[in-house]
Amino acid sequence: TTSASAGGTRTLISDDPSNNVTPYIEKLVGRNLHLIPNHPLFIIKRKIEGYFAELGISFEIFDSLDPVVTCTACFDDLNIPPGHPARKPSDTYYLSEGTLLRTHTSAHQSELMRRGHERFLCTGDVYRRDEIDASHYPAFHQMEGVRLMDVADMPAQLSRDEWLASDACARTAAELKGTLEGLVDALFGPVEKRWVEAYFPFTEPSLELEIFFQGDWLEVLGCGVIHSEVLAKCGLEHRHGWAFGLGLERLAMILFSIPDIRLFWTEDTRFTSQFASGEVVKFQPYSKYPECYKDVAFFVPETWEENDFMELCRECGGDLMENVKMIDEFTNPKSGKRSLCYRIVYRSMDRSLTNEEVDEIQFQLREKVGPKLGVELR
Numbered sequence: 001t002t003s004a005s006a007g008g009t010r011t012l013i014s015d016d017p018s019n020n021v022t023p024y025i026e027k028l029v030g031r032n033l034h035l036i037p038n039h040p041l042f043i044i045k046r047k048i049e050g051y052f053a054e055l056g057i058s059f060e061i062f063d064s065l066d067p068v069v070t071c072t073a074c075f076d077d078l079n080i081p082p083g084h085p086a087r088k089p090s091d092t093y094y095l096s097e098g099t100l101l102r103t104h105t106s107a108h109q110s111e112l113m114r115r116g117h118e119r120f121l122c123t124g125d126v127y128r129r130d131e132i133d134a135s136h137y138p139a140f141h142q143m144e145g146v147r148l149m150d151v152a153d154m155p156a157q158l159s160r161d162e163w164l165a166s167d168a169c170a171r172t173a174a175e176l177k178g179t180l181e182g183l184v185d186a187l188f189g190p191v192e193k194r195w196v197e198a199y200f201p202f203t204e205p206s207l208e209l210e211i212f213f214q215g216d217w218l219e220v221l222g223c224g225v226i227h228s229e230v231l232a233k234c235g236l237e238h239r240h241g242w243a244f245g246l247g248l249e250r251l252a253m254i255l256f257s258i259p260d261i262r263l264f265w266t267e268d269t270r271f272t273s274q275f276a277s278g279e280v281v282k283f284q285p286y287s288k289y290p291e292c293y294k295d296v297a298f299f300v301p302e303t304w305e306e307n308d309f310m311e312l313c314r315e316c317g318g319d320l321m322e323n324v325k326m327i328d329e330f331t332n333p334k335s336g337k338r339s340l341c342y343r344i345v346y347r348s349m350d351r352s353l354t355n356e357e358v359d360e361i362q363f364q365l366r367e368k369v370g371p372k373l374g375v376e377l378r
């Protein structure tokens with residue numbers, strides 16, 4: 001193993017009452033897939049950096065910043081208000097009340113701008129408590145891009161409304177759109193794309209770029225003109241600029257035809273050896289092993305959070321669970337109790353599973369779900 005793939009060497013779990021990091025997550029921190037030469041995420045990262053290098057304006061590269069950040073950096077600096085859903089412990093891994101695993105690379109925007117960086121690309125692993133299926137994994141990788149515009153281009157201090165209505169703001173947005181359309185063309189070749197209005201607390205206006213892929217519009221990035229309050233918090237009230245954030249797995253799954261997000265984390269050489277050329281190549285699936293599924297049904301308490309169940313599933317089954325989905329829900333009219341039934345699809349990426357091991361995982365899950373989540377098995 002190279003140092004880039006040695007995860008789990010760092011203790012992130014503690015008995016701090018806010019700590020909700022699990023052993024499963026702790027092992028992922030430090031894997032740094034985006035730094036492993038010829039890993040698909042590394043290849044995409046390089047391609048994007050190459051596109052920006054060719055624009056002729058140099059962007060500094062940051063790809064080794066610590067994924068443990070403060071709430072200030074991840075939320076407050078970005079105008080994300082207290083009580084915002086992104087801050088909920090059901091959605092986010094906290095180490096303590098004030099520190100967490102970054103939920104997006106935007107967590108580094110303000111600190112880098114404060115240190116005087118004006119154009120940069122910042123890549124890293126980000127963590128979100130989430131559902132279990134082929135395109136969701138509790139850790140994934142993002143790249144952030146930030147560009148502050150030249151001072152000479154910018155009008156003197158304006159009110160927020162004057163700024164939003166100004167030509168300079170429109171020019172900044174146009175420059176951003178042109179840059180990102182060029183990026184998508186560079187990655188995908190000519191592809192149908194559209195801009196959708198969006199909302200982020202740290203950009204204004206905010207936009208999402210979607211591409212037409214396999215009959216559907218697929219969101220590939222979020223971006224916008226940096227919010228004046230975000231700049232003000234960095235002591236940059238006299239400056240303007242743009243920012244974007246994109247998910248590397250999303251792009252890589254399309255470009256390499258990688259069908260399941262868990263594959264990025266496998267160390268199976270049948271996967272890793274396919275990308276030795278460092279080029280974008282189509283993934284040749286090795287045999288897909290058989291799946292099997294098990295259902296579990298229970299009455300849930302009022303305080304039920306689905307993500308807590310997903311976390312417990314990962315704790316018990318790790319990467320052997322391919323999909324966890326609610327398939328039935330009803331409320332008993334007499335008792336008012338709500339019952340949910342989940343279907344768990346088991347499949348390994350690398351081998352055939354035995355009935356015994358699947359039964360054992362399912363047994364563990366059934367044993368733990370009552371005491372841990374206050375449900376009543378049916």
Ligand code: PHE
Pocket residue numbers: 103104105106144200203222223224243244245246
């Ligand atoms: N951080 C946002 C996300 O994770 C993406 C984003 C980055 C949006 C920068 C605007 C500007 O969804």
